[in-house]
Amino acid sequence: MTRLKWGMIGGGEGSQIGPAHRISASLDGHFQLTAAALDIDPERGKSYAVQLGVAEDRAYGNWQEMLAGERDRPDRLDLVTIATPNATHFEISRAFLEAGFHVLCEKPLTMTADEAEQIVAITSETGRICAVNYGYSGYPLVRQMRAMVAEGELGRIRLIKAEFAHGFHADAEEADNPRIRWRYDPEQAGTSAVFADAGIHAFHMACFVAGQTPTELSADFASMVGDRQLEDDAMINIRLSDGALCRLWTSAIAVGRMHGLTLQVFGEKGGLSWQQQHPEQLHWTPLNGRTQILERGDAALSPQAVRASRIPIGHAEGMPVAFANIYHDLAEVLRAKKLGSAADPLALDYPTALDGLWSMRAIEAAAKSAKSGGAWVGM
Ligand code: NAD
Secondary structure (H helix, E strand, O other): OOOEEEEEEEOOOOOOOHHHHHHHHHHOOOEEEEEEEOOOOHHHHHHHHHHOOOOHHHEOOOHHHHHHHHOOOOOOOOEEEEEOOHHHHHHHHHHHHHOOOOEEEOOOOOOOHHHHHHHHHHHHHHOOOEEEOOHHHHOHHHHHHHHHHHOOOOOOEEEEEEEEEOOOOOOHHHOOOHHHHHHHOHHHHOOOOHHHHHHHHHHHHHHHHHOOOEEEEEEEEEOOOOOOOOOOEEEEEEEEOOOOEEEEEEEOOOOOOOOEEEEEEEEOOEEEEEEOOEEEEEEEEEOOOOOEEEEOOOOOOOHHHHHHOOOOOOOOOOHHHHHHHHHHHHHHHHHHHHHOOOOOHHHOOOOOHHHHHHHHHHHHHHHHHHHOOOOOOOO
């Protein structure tokens, strides 16, 4: 399989979402990070790109240099991911789409609906793809919900309860932290903070699962911490095209809520409930019936859910990341050996042949014990 050439703008060292993009783009081996302008600080961005394996001549100080350097290359990038702060998405997406690149842009796509309309128009004119990273729609059981709704298993959808509430912007002492401050600055974040930042995932998921588009909404925005100009809590009612009503709560001040993205869908023939913090199980209650738990990885799920489920049933979605930690440890130790230096002691917890030996002894002892009526066997 030839790897697709992948470019990245933003998502530099220490960013929140950059590592998630790099892990997910490399998970199946489809994409190779080939060119990048990763950071608002040009030198830091270039050196981190080289550290990540990008050739020096394709590690750029900013996106304009990257566009100039990449647009006429014969070995063109297949996809460019934009993971910069919101206010830059429109300008960068437009420039790369107009230059003929396919784009995966972080949400929100732009700062205004007018800008988003321009992006949609450019994609229609050029035939370029502009995907938007509503990444939670990739969960197998979210796809299962959508498939069940589309198949009519819930009947007409009456009500959707969508939430994305966390408590990480609740500390007034932290309000000036630059990583938090830009999200409440209208210059950088636009007309909305927590709805644009977090609640928009719940909004997208509600529409995605219902298979309906929004027609009108009514919102109550509140700013509860310090002198924030934008909302840190919102309650929104949304009417959807086939008559469903979505009630959406989003908050950044819900202390104790971690990453509370949840969706409940209530139709005339049954209800579904899913929580992103427990993504392996979907609760399905047929009208007047008992609640059933649908497990990710079950071959009897919809083809959409089966396609999205690449890990065996019962193995949590994070399993490949746990495996990646073993490789992460080994890489540290192997590099240290090459350099003749001491490895980070935190990297020394990977299982070794000694663990393999204890396992084999345990298996043999267990078999022996089982044969002798559960007698104690020394190891
Ligand atoms: P962040 O502040 O942690 O990181 C932003 C990164 O972009 C930094 O490395 C910064 O140096 C770099 N950067 C800033 N301006 C740049 C520019 N002009 N050119 C190149 N690099 C630049 O922000 P974050 O939390 O990672 O958020 C980035 C984007 O991702 C936001 O739009 C946010 O809404 C989105 N996001 C999406 C999800 C999701 O689930 N899809 C989750 C978190 C964040």
